[in-house]
Each structure stands twice: as structure tokens, then as C-alpha cells.
Amino acid sequence: MDRPRVVVADDNVVVRSGLVSLLEAAGIEVVGEAGDGRTALSLAERLTPDLVLLDVRMPLMDGVAAAEILSRTTRVIMLTYTSDPEVVRAAIAKGALGYLVHGSFTPEELTAAVHGAIAGHHPLSEAAVSALVGAVRGDAAAPAAAPPDPDPAPAPSDPAARYGLSAREAEVMGLIVQGYSNGEIARRSFLAEKTVKNHVNRIYAKLGVTSRAEAIARWMGLREDDR
Structure with a gap:
């Protein structure tokens, strides 16, 4: 059986390499x-892959816009940190066969998703399923939203819950995954840079890693947890 031929598109070089x-x-x-x-x-036109894995937020052309064009000639799975329901719905509407959110799948599940999409299946993370169900229902039956918890506990399937990160640590880790430096995280989160460094050190300890690259890989399921 021929090996699946895939193009990987992600502007974060650490994530892409993983x-x-x-x-x-x-x-x-x-x-x-x-x-x-x-x-x-350009790569898809020249190489004619079986499938393209696309991040959502990328420079020059975002993944949703690219998916609309790519899906005319090849299969597309969105593989991203973005779980916004409107983005999910837009990506599927533009032709993506699947939508996977980093941190919600294992390496084995990603491999199965690639094979499944090539076979015509629709691999979807739980967040993507929720977004599509909401679109079908028109959200008409949804109850009024309760006021948000100021420091909500992460869902059990969230990697934050798995590694015991606080809400603030999970927020910092999310910004690390998006490629922000400690200084940029401090400015975005209205924290002192020393405070951000302390959060990062605690995150490393909880994830059992010693570098940003290792933290991103483990957080997103690209590195096995061998603890």
C-alpha cells in the first residue's frame, strides 16, 4: 500500500517540525x-499531495482562505490551536474534511485522522463537533449563558487538567504555543516579566520538560508523556 503523501502548513516552526x-x-x-x-x-499545486494539514492563523494567507482553494484538488484537515466555533464552521464550509484542535488528540489519533481523511472520513475534535452541532441547531435551544467563572477549572480532556496547570498557567502556555516571548506574554497579560518567568518555570516542572520546544511538543501531543 502506498504511503500517504502530506503537506504540513504551520507558521510555528517548532510545531511544524514536531x-x-x-x-x-x-x-x-x-x-x-x-x-x-x-x-x-504553491506546494500543493506542484506536489499534488493526498492531504494538506493546515493551521488557521498564518501570514500572507490564513488557513481558512487556503482551505477553500486547496479543497478543490486535495483533502484538507485543519490542525490548529484555534477552537473558536465560527472559525470551525467557516473552515468546514470552505471544504476542510476535518478539524483537529491541538492538545485534544494523541499521536495515534492524528495518524488515524490522516488515513481516515484520505479515505473520505471527517476527523473532528470535540470542540469542532460542538461547533457544528451548534450551527445545525442554530443555537436556538441554548439556555442563557451563566456569568463566566473568573478562574474556571479546565475541562478534563484539556491538557491543562492533565498536567495540573492553573487557569493562569494554561493562559501563559497557550501564548507560548502561539510563539510569544516572555516579554510579549507579560504585555498581553498585564503581568511583570518576572511573574511570567515564574509561571513558565512552574509549567516546565508540571510538564516534565526543560525547554519551550519540549513544552509545546508535550502540550500538543507531539511528544509522548514518559513520566
Whole structure:
């Protein structure tokens, strides 16, 4: 049986490298890598892959816009940190076969999603399923939302719950995954940079890692938890 041929598009080089290593270890051939939507289009046109894995937020052309064009000639799975229901719905409406949110799947589930999408299935993370169900129902039957908890506990399936991160630590980790430096996180979160460093050190300890790259890989399921 021929190996699936895949293009991986993500502007975060750490995430992209982790995905490539994971896929190739599972016998999937990564024929191209892109850091933006336009490059993904160019690679897909030239290499004719079986499937493209697309991040949502990328420079030059975002993943949703790219998915609309790519889906005319190949299969597309959105593979992203973005779980916003409107983005999920837009991506599926533009032709993406599947939508996976980082941190909500194992390496084995990602491999199965690639094979499944090539076979015509629709791999969806729980957040994506919820978004699509909400679209079908029109949210008409949804009860009035309760006031948000100022420091909500993460859902059990969330990696924050798995590693015991506080809400603030989970927020910092989310910004780390998006490529922000400690200084940028401090400005965005209205914290002192020393406070951010303390959060980062506690995150590393809880995840059992020693670097940003390892933390991102473990958080997003790209590295096995061997503790």
C-alpha cells in the first residue's frame, strides 16, 4: 500500500517540525512544509499531495482562505490551536474534511485522522463537533449563558487538567504555543516579566520538560508523556 503523501502548513516552526517527525515516524510521507497559506497552495499545486494539514492563523494567507482553494484538488484537515466555533464552521464550509484542535488528540489519533481523511472520513475534535452541532441547531435551544467563572477549572480532556496547570498557567502556555516571548506574554497579560518567568518555570516542572520546544511538543501531543 502506498504511503500517504502530506503537506504540513504551520507558521510555528517548532510545531511544524514536531508534526513532521510524528507523521514520518508513523510511515506517512511529508512531501512539503509551509509557513504560510500561499506557500501551502504553491506546494500543493506542484506536489499534488493526498492531504494538506493546515493551521488557521498564518501570514500572507490564513488557513481558512487556503482551505477553500486547496479543497478543490486535495483533502484538507485543519490542525490548529484555534477552537473558536465560527472559525470551525467557516473552515468546514470552505471544504476542510476535518478539524483537529491541538492538545485534544494523541499521536495515534492524528495518524488515524490522516488515513481516515484520505479515505473520505471527517476527523473532528470535540470542540469542532460542538461547533457544528451548534450551527445545525442554530443555537436556538441554548439556555442563557451563566456569568463566566473568573478562574474556571479546565475541562478534563484539556491538557491543562492533565498536567495540573492553573487557569493562569494554561493562559501563559497557550501564548507560548502561539510563539510569544516572555516579554510579549507579560504585555498581553498585564503581568511583570518576572511573574511570567515564574509561571513558565512552574509549567516546565508540571510538564516534565526543560525547554519551550519540549513544552509545546508535550502540550500538543507531539511528544509522548514518559513520566
